[in-house]
Structures are given as C-alpha cells and as structure tokens.
Amino acid sequence: MKRKDDKKIIQIFQAALRLVAEKGLSGVTMGDISREAGIATGTLYVYFKGKDELINALFAACRENSVQVSFKGYNPQIPFKPGFKNIWLNILRYKLQHFEEVIFMEQCYHSPFITNDTREKALQLSAPFYALIDRGQKEQLIKQADAGLLLTFIIGAMNELVKQTHYSSITLNRSRINTAFDLCWDALKA
Amino acid sequence: MKRKDDKKIIQIFQAALRLVAEKGLSGVTMGDISREAGIATGTLYVYFKGKDELINALFAACRENSVQVSFKGYNPQIPFKPGFKNIWLNILRYKLQHFEEVIFMEQCYHSPFITNDTREKALQLSAPFYALIDRGQKEQLIKQADAGLLLTFIIGAMNELVKQTHYSSITLNRSRINTAFDLCWDALKA
DNA sequence: AATATAAGCGAATATATATTCATTTTAAAG
DNA sequence: CTTTAAAATGAATATATATTCGCTTATATT
Incomplete structure (x- = not known):
C-alpha cells in the first residue's frame, strides 16, 4: 500500500500559485498545474475532487x-x-x-x-x-x-x-x- | 448600408463589466457577454476580433x-x-x-x-x-x-x-x- | 422605391479544458 | 519475497467555450 504524499500537495499548491501569479486565474488549466507540478493530470484528481476543490x-x-x-x-x-x-x-x-x-x-x-x-x-x-x-x-x-x-x-x-x-x-x-x-x-x- | 453602433459597444462593455464583477474574469464566456448585452454571440465578432481584443x-x-x-x-x-x-x-x-x-x-x-x-x-x-x-x-x-x-x-x-x-x-x-x-x-x- | 452594403443572427464547427478510467507502478504489511 | 491496496499515469472521453459562416435584416445612398 502506498500513502498519499503531503509533499505532493505542497508541490501542487506551489505550482498553482506560480501559474496564477503569472497568467491569472483565468489562464490556468488543470493541465498547466499538473505539468508545472511535475505530475500527471490524473494525479491531481487523486488529491482533489476537481478544480473547484483544489x-x-x-x-x-x-x-x-x-x-x-x-x-x-x-x-x-x-x-x-x-x-x-x-x-x-x-x-x-x-x-x-x-x-x-x-x-x-x-x-x-x-x-x-x-x-x-x-x-x-x-x-x-x-x-x-x-x-x-x-x-x-x-x-x-x-x-x-x-x-x-x-x-x-x-x-x-x-x-x-x-x-x-x-x-x-x-x-x-x-x-x-x-x-x-x-x-x-x-x-x-x- | 448600416453603421456600427457606438451604443452597442457601451452595452457590450457594461455587460462584460457586470459579469466580471460578479463571476470573475475566469467565469465569463463570450456567450455570457452576448446574452447579458442582449445581442447574438456572432455580433460580438462584428465589434471585436475576439475575446482578447474585447x-x-x-x-x-x-x-x-x-x-x-x-x-x-x-x-x-x-x-x-x-x-x-x-x-x-x-x-x-x-x-x-x-x-x-x-x-x-x-x-x-x-x-x-x-x-x-x-x-x-x-x-x-x-x-x-x-x-x-x-x-x-x-x-x-x-x-x-x-x-x-x-x-x-x-x-x-x-x-x-x-x-x-x-x-x-x-x-x-x-x-x-x-x-x-x-x-x-x-x-x-x- | 430600388440597390447596395454592412450589421445582426445563431446554429454549426473548431478548439480548449476538465474529468474519467483501464492500466501500471509503488511501497507498506505479512 | 509475495501479496495487496492505494497512488500514479496519460490517453480517451465528455464538456465547455471561442469562433466561423451562410443567411437575414436594417438602413444609408442613389
């Protein structure tokens, strides 16, 4: 069994913050966030139900x-x-x-x-x-x-x-x- | 011949402003704007090349x-x-x-x-x-x-x-x- | 009044984006 | 070392959104 990784949440958050500061909330996609965080898009949905929740x-x-x-x-x-x-x-x-x-x-x-x-x-x-x-x-x-x-x-x-x-x-x-x-x-x- | 209507531009602008103030830039679509302004979506493109220009x-x-x-x-x-x-x-x-x-x-x-x-x-x-x-x-x-x-x-x-x-x-x-x-x-x- | 020209329309299309899912990888537990 | 359950993947799908286009309507010009 593998455990959810708290560090990964921080990675995701930091990626999202960087991107929003650069392009604004309207310009940031889930794909952008996953790429910036260095994970697959699907993985975002392991940690968050969707964009809203994130x-x-x-x-x-x-x-x-x-x-x-x-x-x-x-x-x-x-x-x-x-x-x-x-x-x-x-x-x-x-x-x-x-x-x-x-x-x-x-x-x-x-x-x-x-x-x-x-x-x-x-x-x-x-x-x-x-x-x-x-x-x-x-x-x-x-x-x-x-x-x-x-x-x-x-x-x-x-x-x-x-x-x-x-x-x-x-x-x-x-x-x-x-x-x-x-x-x-x-x-x-x- | 028909002329572009300055009043319509103001209508479009006001619709866009109202919607952005309510839902944020990320939540506003061209469809929203046209509906709020009371015109067809295609008409937006008579006045502006696209969303960016608007x-x-x-x-x-x-x-x-x-x-x-x-x-x-x-x-x-x-x-x-x-x-x-x-x-x-x-x-x-x-x-x-x-x-x-x-x-x-x-x-x-x-x-x-x-x-x-x-x-x-x-x-x-x-x-x-x-x-x-x-x-x-x-x-x-x-x-x-x-x-x-x-x-x-x-x-x-x-x-x-x-x-x-x-x-x-x-x-x-x-x-x-x-x-x-x-x-x-x-x-x-x- | 007839004509021409551009505005106006909105369904159809193209594109972008969120979300799902079958599959693979990882690491904890026995 | 094997088993097992959850995390991770990313291509496939569903959805949302921008943009186009053939057509209609309005109004300036003659």
Missing part, C-alpha cells in the same frame, strides 16, 4: 498561513507601537516573499470558484487583527475610527505596495520600508 | 475614463489641500459608482488577456497624478518621499476601501468618507 483548498491554506505568520513574535507585554510595527513587518515580509499568494488571493475573491463557506472562514480569521486595533485604541495611541476602516487602510496600502514593488522591481530597502511604515503610522496615530 | 479595449476604455474623471473641477489656482481632496473625492466617487470597473481592472492585471502594450499605455496615463504629488511636495505640504510610494499608498488604501464598502454594505456616509480622507491626508502630510 482552488478552495489553496485559498484556505494561504489565508491560514498568512495569519499565523503575522503574529509571530508578538507579545502583548511590549508597548503597542513596536509590537504593531513587528506585525506590520511580518505581513510585509510575508507578502513580498509570497507574492504569488497575494495575487492568487486577489484573483480568487471574485471568482466563481471560491464558495461562500470558504470566504466566511477566511473572514473569521481576521479576529486577531481587530483585537490589535482595539488595544491601540484603548491605549489612546491610534484614532478612534471604525476598526474595519483602519484595517482596510493598512492592508490595502500594503498590498498595493507589494504589487508596485514587484512590478517596478524597485528594491524595497530598509529606508523605503521605514518610509512606508511611517505613512501607515501617521495615518493611524491619534 | 478585454483589452475595455481595459483601455476604463483606464482613460477614470483618469478623465479624476481631475474634473481641478484648478491649480486653488490651494493644494482642497484641490487634492477634490481629486481624492472624484476618484472615490467614481470607484464606488463603478465598482465593476475596480474589480475588472484588478482581475485583468494578471490575466494573459492584457497585452504589454495595453499595460504600458495605461501606465502612461498616470503622469498627471505624479505632477500633483510633485506640486504638493514643492509647496512643502506633503512628505518628500518617492511619489510612486505615496501614490501607491493612496490608491491601494482607496481600492480596498471601495471593496470593503461594497462587501460589507456599510454605507459610506459623509462622516466615514471624511475619516478615510483624514487617514490619507495624515499619512501624506509633511
């Missing part, structure tokens, strides 16, 4: 992974601003290093592939971010505006930064990163 | 239109901040009223449909925005950071705001709009 599983995996990474090293003991910056940098680093995920998630949001259930579950994972904003507001450090609005601002700006960085191939050096963070912080601060 | 033409039209609208009412005579806010509001209004275009443009960017040529031309239309930032910097009103970075911030935050508004169906009332603008301005101001 895309939904990948979407969920990306979302979970990204939330996990964001709070790495976060400790509520340390003061808000450095703690916030740590998270901000975690997210930025992650998105720069996993550019394909940024594009994939963006493309997915308006595709018929993603089910409402998958969407819902992704949304629920945002809770820690709301809690973070809440802390900053309780400490009177950031504006008393709707947390959703503030998060929208932070994430929207960062996503666009990551995309612009990727296309322009301007290297995002330390100075540029700090400038970007200052823009973000000045926007938020009370 | 998508590229729509992309270019959206981009031109949005730049046009942005600077409506702008007058370099009036002080920078209200002039800037006017433009910011123009863009926000436009994006809220033409949500399908926001999604369509986003989806297109990473699709194999859009040619490099189309992409290039879209980029060139950004010149007036760079000029605007330049003015603000010369007047010492906004930060002396790279203009591309500042624009990225403004546009990224706004796009996300528009999307979040649409999904959450939180109405963006005057107070919320002003809060959002303040976030933006506080980020930029010197």
Whole structure:
C-alpha cells in the first residue's frame, strides 16, 4: 500500500500559485498545474475532487498561513507601537516573499470558484487583527475610527505596495520600508 | 448600408463589466457577454476580433475614463489641500459608482488577456497624478518621499476601501468618507 | 422605391479544458 | 519475497467555450 504524499500537495499548491501569479486565474488549466507540478493530470484528481476543490483548498491554506505568520513574535507585554510595527513587518515580509499568494488571493475573491463557506472562514480569521486595533485604541495611541476602516487602510496600502514593488522591481530597502511604515503610522496615530 | 453602433459597444462593455464583477474574469464566456448585452454571440465578432481584443479595449476604455474623471473641477489656482481632496473625492466617487470597473481592472492585471502594450499605455496615463504629488511636495505640504510610494499608498488604501464598502454594505456616509480622507491626508502630510 | 452594403443572427464547427478510467507502478504489511 | 491496496499515469472521453459562416435584416445612398 502506498500513502498519499503531503509533499505532493505542497508541490501542487506551489505550482498553482506560480501559474496564477503569472497568467491569472483565468489562464490556468488543470493541465498547466499538473505539468508545472511535475505530475500527471490524473494525479491531481487523486488529491482533489476537481478544480473547484483544489482552488478552495489553496485559498484556505494561504489565508491560514498568512495569519499565523503575522503574529509571530508578538507579545502583548511590549508597548503597542513596536509590537504593531513587528506585525506590520511580518505581513510585509510575508507578502513580498509570497507574492504569488497575494495575487492568487486577489484573483480568487471574485471568482466563481471560491464558495461562500470558504470566504466566511477566511473572514473569521481576521479576529486577531481587530483585537490589535482595539488595544491601540484603548491605549489612546491610534484614532478612534471604525476598526474595519483602519484595517482596510493598512492592508490595502500594503498590498498595493507589494504589487508596485514587484512590478517596478524597485528594491524595497530598509529606508523605503521605514518610509512606508511611517505613512501607515501617521495615518493611524491619534 | 448600416453603421456600427457606438451604443452597442457601451452595452457590450457594461455587460462584460457586470459579469466580471460578479463571476470573475475566469467565469465569463463570450456567450455570457452576448446574452447579458442582449445581442447574438456572432455580433460580438462584428465589434471585436475576439475575446482578447474585447478585454483589452475595455481595459483601455476604463483606464482613460477614470483618469478623465479624476481631475474634473481641478484648478491649480486653488490651494493644494482642497484641490487634492477634490481629486481624492472624484476618484472615490467614481470607484464606488463603478465598482465593476475596480474589480475588472484588478482581475485583468494578471490575466494573459492584457497585452504589454495595453499595460504600458495605461501606465502612461498616470503622469498627471505624479505632477500633483510633485506640486504638493514643492509647496512643502506633503512628505518628500518617492511619489510612486505615496501614490501607491493612496490608491491601494482607496481600492480596498471601495471593496470593503461594497462587501460589507456599510454605507459610506459623509462622516466615514471624511475619516478615510483624514487617514490619507495624515499619512501624506509633511 | 430600388440597390447596395454592412450589421445582426445563431446554429454549426473548431478548439480548449476538465474529468474519467483501464492500466501500471509503488511501497507498506505479512 | 509475495501479496495487496492505494497512488500514479496519460490517453480517451465528455464538456465547455471561442469562433466561423451562410443567411437575414436594417438602413444609408442613389
């Protein structure tokens, strides 16, 4: 007896991510994915019921992974601003290093592939971010505006930064990163 | 003899926009578009050589239109901040009223449909925005950071705001709009 | 009003893509 | 080492989609 190979799922996911970032969700076929992953097309159907399931599983995996990474090293003991910056940098680093995920998630949001259930579950994972904003507001450090609005601002700006960085191939050096963070912080601060 | 009908092109474009916003670029077929536009599938090919040309033409039209609208009412005579806010509001209004275009443009960017040529031309239309930032910097009103970075911030935050508004169906009332603008301005101001 | 010319049509065709399945390969268990 | 069950394969099939084309309809021009 042979066991399903977890490594193969990762191969499949990475192949799909690479291809979607390059050609968009509309331009990627099951055949493309299998070729890029170095397996036969039929094998995809051993791991996933079909294209829908594959895309939904990948979407969920990306979302979970990204939330996990964001709070790495976060400790509520340390003061808000450095703690916030740590998270901000975690997210930025992650998105720069996993550019394909940024594009994939963006493309997915308006595709018929993603089910409402998958969407819902992704949304629920945002809770820690709301809690973070809440802390900053309780400490009177950031504006008393709707947390959703503030998060929208932070994430929207960062996503666009990551995309612009990727296309322009301007290297995002330390100075540029700090400038970007200052823009973000000045926007938020009370 | 019968002439090609400009109104029909608009019908086709609007149908395509509606469908892409709903189902994503990957989920929209030529058949869908013709049905939604109320014409026969073959007629699409009277107006466009094929799907590629249709998508590229729509992309270019959206981009031109949005730049046009942005600077409506702008007058370099009036002080920078209200002039800037006017433009910011123009863009926000436009994006809220033409949500399908926001999604369509986003989806297109990473699709194999859009040619490099189309992409290039879209980029060139950004010149007036760079000029605007330049003015603000010369007047010492906004930060002396790279203009591309500042624009990225403004546009990224706004796009996300528009999307979040649409999904959450939180109405963006005057107070919320002003809060959002303040976030933006506080980020930029010197 | 007659004619010419292009738009408009949609079923038929060509093409691309997802999915299945009979067969082969792999590796765990006895 | 043999057996066995599941994974892996990829050509074959089913399905979906883009595109074409012979024909009809509309309307400018004479």
